[in-house]
Amino acid sequence: MSDFVQAFLNAEIALASSHLLWIGLVQTMLLALMTVPLGMVAGLLMAVLSTRKTRWVRWPLVAFIDFFRAIPPLVLLIFLYAALPFGGIDLGAWGSVALAFLLNTGAYYAEILRAGIESVPKGQPEAARALGLRPWQVWIFVVLPQAVRNVLPDLISNTLEVVKLTSIASVVAVPELLYQARQAQSITYNATPIMVAAVIYFLLLWPCVRLLSRLENRQIAGRR
Amino acid sequence: MTGWEAFAFNFLNPRIAAEYAPAIIAGLGVTILLAVLIIASGLVLGLALAVLRAFAIRPLNWAIIFVVDVFRALPPLVIIVLIYFGLPAAGLSMSGFWATWLALTLVLMAFSEEIFWAGISAVPQGQWEAGRAMGLHFLPTLRLIVLPQAVRIAIPPLVNRTIAITKGTALGSVVAVSEILGAAQSGMAFSGNPTPLTLGALAYIVLFIPVVMAGRWIETRFAWRR
Numbered sequence: 001m002s003d004f005v006q007a008f009l010n011a012e013i014a015l016a017s018s019h020l021l022w023i024g025l026v027q028t029m030l031l032a033l034m035t036v037p038l039g040m041v042a043g044l045l046m047a048v049l050s051t052r053k054t055r056w057v058r059w060p061l062v063a064f065i066d067f068f069r070a071i072p073p074l075v076l077l078i079f080l081y082a083a084l085p086f087g088g089i090d091l092g093a094w095g096s097v098a099l100a101f102l103l104n105t106g107a108y109y110a111e112i113l114r115a116g117i118e119s120v121p122k123g124q125p126e127a128a129r130a131l132g133l134r135p136w137q138v139w140i141f142v143v144l145p146q147a148v149r150n151v152l153p154d155l156i157s158n159t160l161e162v163v164k165l166t167s168i169a170s171v172v173a174v175p176e177l178l179y180q181a182r183q184a185q186s187i188t189y190n191a192t193p194i195m196v197a198a199v200i201y202f203l204l205l206w207p208c209v210r211l212l213s214r215l216e217n218r219q220i221a222g223r224r
Numbered sequence: 225m226t227g228w229e230a231f232a233f234n235f236l237n238p239r240i241a242a243e244y245a246p247a248i249i250a251g252l253g254v255t256i257l258l259a260v261l262i263i264a265s266g267l268v269l270g271l272a273l274a275v276l277r278a279f280a281i282r283p284l285n286w287a288i289i290f291v292v293d294v295f296r297a298l299p300p301l302v303i304i305v306l307i308y309f310g311l312p313a314a315g316l317s318m319s320g321f322w323a324t325w326l327a328l329t330l331v332l333m334a335f336s337e338e339i340f341w342a343g344i345s346a347v348p349q350g351q352w353e354a355g356r357a358m359g360l361h362f363l364p365t366l367r368l369i370v371l372p373q374a375v376r377i378a379i380p381p382l383v384n385r386t387i388a389i390t391k392g393t394a395l396g397s398v399v400a401v402s403e404i405l406g407a408a409q410s411g412m413a414f415s416g417n418p419t420p421l422t423l424g425a426l427a428y429i430v431l432f433i434p435v436v437m438a439g440r441w442i443e444t445r446f447a448w449r450r
Contacts (some may be wrong), residue, residue, distance in 0.1 A: 042344035064438075070432035072394035073404050075425055082409075083418030086234040148334060161388075164299035178302055182309070191310035198302050205297040213293075218341050 010192040016194040018183035024180030025200060031166040032174055035101035036159055042102050043109025048139065050114050059109075068107035074168050076100045081172045093172045105162045112154045116147035153215040160208050164201075177201065237419040244411035251407030252427050254321070258403060259390045261325055266332025266389070267382075274340035275331065278366060288337070295334035300392045304325040308399040320399035332373040332389045339382050343374035380443045387439050390431065404428060 050061045066165065068076070080153035091099060118141050129135075130141040172181035177204050184193035273288050293302070308323040318326065347370045355365030397406035408424025 004314050008310065055450060065253060066433060066436050067429065070436045071425060074397070074404070075428055076395045077251075077422055078405065079418075079425055080411065086418045089359070092440045129420050164297075167299035167301045168395070170289045172300070174265065174333050178299070178305065180326040182305065185309060191306070191313045194302070194306050198298055198306055201302060202294060202297045209293050213338060216338070217345065223306060 006190075008191050010190055012194050013184075013188050013192040015192045017181075017188065019197070020179060020180045020184045021118055021177065021196060021200070024175060024177035025195070027174065027180075028166055031097065031169055032163045033100060033176065035105060035166060036162055038098060038102050039105030039109050039162060042106030043111075043113055045110055046106065046110035047117055048115035050110065051117055056202040065107045065110050068113070071104070073100060073104040074171065077168060077172060078105055093169070093174050097166075097169045097174060099120060101162070101165070104218045105158070106166070108158050108161075109155075112151050112158060114148060115154075116151035117143060119150045120146045153212060156208065156215065160205060160212065163205065164199045167201075229338070235360040235418055235422045237417055240411075240415050240417050240419040241423055244408075244415065245423060247402075247407045248404060248420060248423045248427055249340065251402055251404040252408075252431065253426070254361045254401065255393050255403040255431065258321065258325060258328075258393045258396065258401070262332060262393070263386055263390065265325075267327045267336050267386070269329065269333040270336025270338075271335040271340050274344055275343055275366065275371075277306055278370075279339070279362075281304065282297050287308045292337050295330045296338070300327055300331050301395050301398065301421040303330065303416055304395055304399055320396060323399055324396035326399055328389055328394070331392070335389065336378075336382060339378045339385065340374065343376075344370060346377050347373045368406075376446065379446045383439050383442050387435055389430075390433035390435075391428075394428075403432075 046061060046065065050058055050065075051088040052058060077096055077100040080091055080100055081093065084091060084096075124142055124146065125138050131209060133141065166176060167178045169176050170182065175180065175183075177200060178194075181193040181197035240243070268342065273292070277285050277288050304327040306317060307327055310321060311318060311323075323334055353364060353370055355369045360368065378428075393403055394405045396403050397409060400406065404424045404427045408420045411420030412418050413421075
């Protein structure tokens with residue numbers, strides 16, 4: 001037991017690596033602040049576009065979305081980071097992460113928001129138009145608020161997944177929480193920093209998981 | 225070289241593609257094996273936990289909820305790294321393959337428990353009571369009456385979650401599993417040309433596009449009319 005404590009919950013090592021982990025935590029938060037809005041905006045644009053009746057817009061869009069839902073995000077990230085420079089395009093670590101998340105999480109958000117938009121009865125935008133609202137006003141004041149409310153659990157769940165997914169940025173040497181923890185681990189030959197990082201992730205995301213669990217239960221139970 | 229030739233030389237180089245295709249195909253085999261093992265063990269464990277939760281034993285349920293929350297909150301890559309680099313310190317070492325398997329199994333277990341449980345709680349109380357009234361005991365009621373309905377409710381969200389977690393097998397490349405991405409990356413390192421990575425991306429597309437499309441179909445097929 002004391003071996004376990006020595007290797008995983010070593011207070012001395014936790015203290016010694018706290019500075020590295022703090023930097024990592026800040027970077028993780030910055031990554032989340034960058035990737036979540038980026039994915040949401042891209043997803044929203046694609047979702048609004050995919051409601052167009054013309055199949056010349058809709059089909060390529062569905063193909064695009066399915067393509068990026070089929071590729072694991074880590075594969076996409078490594079392709080952008082390690083392969084694109086051969087073609088003369090060097091995005092750097094942060095640029096690669098930004099583009100990978102834009103394409104991947106954008107596709108997921110698009111799917112969710114599209115379902116939300118489709119769940120708003122047709123009469124709503126029609127009534128709004130009849131009342132004299134302009135098309136953009138119809139979207140912003142009538143359709144989107146209802147669409148978002150209808151798929152709120154899925155939106156929160158996807159956002160949680162995006163924040164968790166920022167950990168793959170460690171693979172392209174962005175000094176976020178996991179990367180810093182592994183650095184500290186390789187310096188100290190002790191697993192405590194990784195354990196501490198895991199605890200930080202858990203404390204950060206647990207409230208979100210609890211909230212979701214309640215919302216999802218209600219949603220699935222309501223489906224019957 | 226024109227721009228297109230340079231592009232083709234780098235990303236679709238036939239000589240290098242031919243050289244590394246066997247490695248990528250072997251990687252595809254590893255990915256499929258890993259995925260099948262994860263899906264089998266993750267779903268069985270998730271269903272088992274959900275059934276245990278139906279017994280409504282307070283302390284046990286709290287323990288289940290806590291474990292499920294932990295594996296829903298932690299990023300899969302963090303769990304993989306913790307198992308692969310951390311467990312040896314506790315005298316338990318695991319190959320990258322099994323570390324990835326264990327981590328993703330635990331994640332799928334957590335998510336599927338949550339979904340199965342939501343399905344079980346969505347079955348009306350009257351179904352339980354009717355089962356009891358027919359003279360069935362708790363377990364037969366659960367197995368013959370409640371679970372078939374619960375699983376049907378659970379299928380659409382379960383399919384999507386399973387696909388998402390299965391794609392996580394690519395994370396195995398971080399702990400030296402030579403699945404598709406791992407094989408493609410070492411191919412790229414050896415040849416100094418990103419063609420193997422293009423092949424790897426193609427392999428994922430070939431593998432997952434049908435799955436994603438099937439998921440879309442299942443979602444509409446099993447969707448409950450609201």
